[in-house]
Amino acid sequence: MSAKKGKPVKHVPQRTCVGCRTVLPKRTLVRVVRRPEGVMVDPSGKLAGRGAYLHSQRTCWERGLKGALANALKTPLEPEDRQRLEEFMSALPDEIAGESGD
Numbered sequence: 001m002s003a004k005k006g007k008p009v010k011h012v013p014q015r016t017c018v019g020c021r022t023v024l025p026k027r028t029l030v031r032v033v034r035r036p037e038g039v040m041v042d043p044s045g046k047l048a049g050r051g052a053y054l055h056s057q058r059t060c061w062e063r064g065l066k067g068a069l070a071n072a073l074k075t076p077l078e079p080e081d082r083q084r085l086e087e088f089m090s091a092l093p094d095e096i097a098g099e100s101g102d
Contacts, residue, residue: 015053018068019060029053032064032085034073039081041088050074061089 013026026045033042033049042051052072054060065085070077077085 017055017060017064018052018072019054019063022055024055026053028055030056032069032073034075038084039069039073039075039077040084056092058089058092058094061085061092065089 014023015026015029016023017029031042031045031047031051031053033040033047033051035047035049042049045051050073052064052069054064054069065077065082069085
């Protein structure tokens with residue numbers, strides 16, 4: 001066997017969208033994190049706390065807010081958490097350009 005020498009392939013972390021269950025590179029998804037002060041969007045992806053991931057499209061967020069997100073974060077969504085997440089969701093597109101629904 002001959003091994004090709006060149007640049008090593010960089011590992012790309014994969015995560016699953018809790019809305020549609022699609023596995024994608026971590027950087028393409030939005031992280032939601034459970035913190036002592038509540039559940040919030042983590043734009044940096046680096047906040048401490050239990051996290052879950054969603055596509056940046058409204059359909060996945062709607063499915064996630066029905067229960068999958070609370071289940072993944074292992075905590076019920078309080079009304080203020082839900083309101084914070086729904087405000088973020090309202091700014092999202094229905095679909096990502098170039099992708100179609102399931």
